[in-house]
Amino acid sequence: xxxxxxxxxxxxxxxxxxxxxxxxLLAAARAAFSWRTLDTDLCRPSxxxxxxxxxxxxxxxxxxxxxxxxxxxxALDVEVTADGDGRTLVGQVTPAEPSDxxxxxxxxxxxxxxxxxxxxxxxxxxxxxxxxxxxxxxxQNSSLFTDWVLV
Amino acid sequence: xxxxxxxxxxxxxxHGLPAAAAVDVTHTAWLRLVESLDDAxxxxxxxxVSAIARAESLHALRWVDPRPxxxxxxxxxxxxxxxxxxxxxxxxxxxxxxxxxxxxxxxxAVLDATPDQAEAFAADCLQxxxxxxxxxxxx
Numbered sequence: 001x002x003x004x005x006x007x008x009x010x011x012x013x014x015x016x017x018x019x020x021x022x023x024x025l026l027a028a029a030r031a032a033f034s035w036r037t038l039d040t041d042l043c044r045p046s047x048x049x050x051x052x053x054x055x056x057x058x059x060x061x062x063x064x065x066x067x068x069x070x071x072x073x074x075a076l077d078v079e080v081t082a083d084g085d086g087r088t089l090v091g092q093v094t095p096a097e098p099s100d101x102x103x104x105x106x107x108x109x110x111x112x113x114x115x116x117x118x119x120x121x122x123x124x125x126x127x128x129x130x131x132x133x134x135x136x137x138x139x140q141n142s143s144l145f146t147d148w149v150l151v
Numbered sequence: 152x153x154x155x156x157x158x159x160x161x162x163x164x165x166h167g168l169p170a171a172a173a174v175d176v177t178h179t180a181w182l183r184l185v186e187s188l189d190d191a192x193x194x195x196x197x198x199x200v201s202a203i204a205r206a207e208s209l210h211a212l213r214w215v216d217p218r219p220x221x222x223x224x225x226x227x228x229x230x231x232x233x234x235x236x237x238x239x240x241x242x243x244x245x246x247x248x249x250x251x252x253x254x255x256x257x258x259x260a261v262l263d264a265t266p267d268q269a270e271a272f273a274a275d276c277l278q279x280x281x282x283x284x285x286x287x288x289x290x
Contacts, residue, residue: 016229017250
């Protein structure tokens with residue numbers, strides 16, 4: 001096939017593109033900059049049941065996923081339960097003591113909770129989408145900031 | 152940075168994700184890029200973020216019902232010809248059609264292949280599309 005035929009076909013494909021990104025997504029992309037956390041090493045999951053266990057969620061039903069994030073000083077274990085679009089987090093911060101947890105979700109909202117004396121926490125009322133968490137353990141003067149995970 | 156949004160969207164949709172999941176994947180890729188601007192290779196940001204969009208799309212497919220990447224109402228000859236092709240070809244052609252056109256390194260990231268392999272595969276897909284169009288025309 002001559003090269004110009006390919007060029008024509010690519011041009012035709014381009015011309016038929018009637019599925020552009022939604023306008024709301026472009027706005028969200030601009031807003032992403034305001035979420036930037038400077039000078040922080042972001043933690044990727046060291047364990048993700050979705051990937052590590054090859055589990056496939058049962059569609060349309062309640063399903064859960066386990067995530068673990070860890071630095072040298074702090075670990076964060078979270079079970080994310082999905083119920084339709086809703087998400088609930090149940091987890092524990094290690095060391096097991098009171099700490100502060102901030103959840104950024106959906107790219108536009110932030111929610112803060114305090115863990116109990118054993119580092120446990122529950123966060124309800126989240127929506128599916130990008131999620132990032134930060135936990136601060138005051139007694140250790142240490143913190144953990146996670147990268148974005150789509151849940 | 153906004154120039155990447157059509158590309159990321161095409162990658163997510165090209166994997167067969169419905170619009171809501173494709174929004175989440177694109178959004179996640181964006182946030183990860185923005186958070187990692189200092190670490191991402193400055194001369195290869197397109198590849199870097201495309202690889203993330205590919206990985207996030209594959210993750211999302213584990214819990215989302217994939218749907219055919221069917222655009223519009225269909226019915227015209229190009230759409231019909233596209234639907235005859237395998238999913239990986241449809242993804243490739245979808246990404247090729249993004250404006251501005253992705254370079255070979257981005258295509259390689261989308262397909263998780265070497266640039267040479269990606270280019271050869273894209274050429275093969277265009278060839279198959281042309282043949283599929285010819286078949287449609289002759290029936």
